[in-house]
Amino acid sequence: MSRCSARLAPLFFLVPAFLGGCVDMPRPFGDPGREAQRLALNTPPPRLAIPTPGESLLDNKAAALWAKDMTEGLLSQSVPAVAQSVKPGDWWLNMIATLQGDQVVPRFVVMTPKGEARGHQDAPPIPASLWNQGDPQMLSQLSAQEAPQIANVLTGIQAAMMQQDPQSLKRRPARVYFQGVDGAPGDGNVALARAFATSFPDENDHFQQTAKGADYIVHAVVKISDGPKGLMGHPQQHIEIVWHTLAADGKEAGAATQLHDIDAHSLDKAWGDVAVAAADEAAGGVRQIITNYSGRDHKPLPPEPKG
Structure with missing residues (x-):
């Protein structure tokens, strides 16, 4: 035999x-079943709100498109993202663009329901002349490129919450x-x-x-x-x-x-x-x-x- x-x-x-x-199955902000019920007061809800960014250096149409593209990118990473305004109790993604010389640096900040920054991801600089055009292809490529990195940030946040809870599988068999x-x-x-x-x-x-x-x-x-x-x-x-x-x-x-x-x-x-x-x-x-x-x-x- x-x-x-x-x-x-x-x-x-x-x-x-x-x-x-x-x-490898990152499940940031997903539904981990019974463990989520135990930690309901401490863990994020099963969604991540992505409002139209107000500090994007884009016009309203392009800013809304950026939020939509990022939502689609995060959904492809199994993050239950929703392109909508922030509601009470929501964790959300604050998307910011800052001008540095002739370059624009997009930053993605994960915000708690209390309005506190909990983690961030900076994208590589983009020429301001290109950014100001709000080109749909550029915004789509940026979102697809950064979505996996943001998913990793969310995974790290969830892991930190697990680390603090004695009933999570980080703290017990x-x-x-x-x-x-x-x-x-x-x-x-x-x-x-x-x-x-x-x-x-x-x-x-x-x-x-x-x-x-x-x-x-x-x-x-x-x-x-x-x-x-x-x-x-x-x-x-x-x-x-x-x-x-x-x-x-x-x-x-x-x-x-x-x-x-x-x-x-x-x-x-x-x-x-x-x-x-x-x-x-x-x-x-x-x-x-x-x-x-x-x-x-x-x-x-x-x-x-x-x-």
Whole structure:
């Protein structure tokens, strides 16, 4: 069985629930589920207002277009931005353009509901002669260029808030409920479950015995299907093992998937070290999903300097 386990392990990949397959999932100001409910008084609402900038050195039409383009850029980064005036309780993005000689420097400042600057991003200088034209293509390119940087600022702000809260996953291990394995032939359900239960827990992720109060729920599903006939009378089967990881609100945080072709019916009885190898790698994948989804490894952004 060791020959098969060595071939199963490399065929492993993560399928996060968001961002079209990107493993690193910044979720600034998104909805982190139950954790957001615990920290409702301290965390930003699930949107970022982007009002038409009043200090943009642009006419009203171009300024409104800049706000619209930046909203679209941040939406592409999975930031729930809204081009609208600031309402009570909103975090918002203050877009400013300052003249420095014959250059204009755009600055993006993340503002708290109290009107305090919490983080900023400066764009490279743009010739004033070009900026003053309010060219739509220039504004669109600027917004697309700066949106990922602003998303990183928001991620750092969220990480700083997590760092301050003892109930966030930056300050305590994740509580994980493992529902087991279904669909495997032979002793696969039991063997995979036992191996995963041994491999998964570490200082950052702990198992608990019930789903109540869990931060994440993990459930694995195995599917076997007929493959090619193979050579010299050795038919093949396809095996797929998907380790689904659900957040506390029921949304899928991600899925760790293992795929391979095996000798037909070679796993109909004992899985042996195939289960150990598959579960060990899956444990690492599930830990990565939890880390990415929770943002617990994101670097906190320091406060803005005063004055």
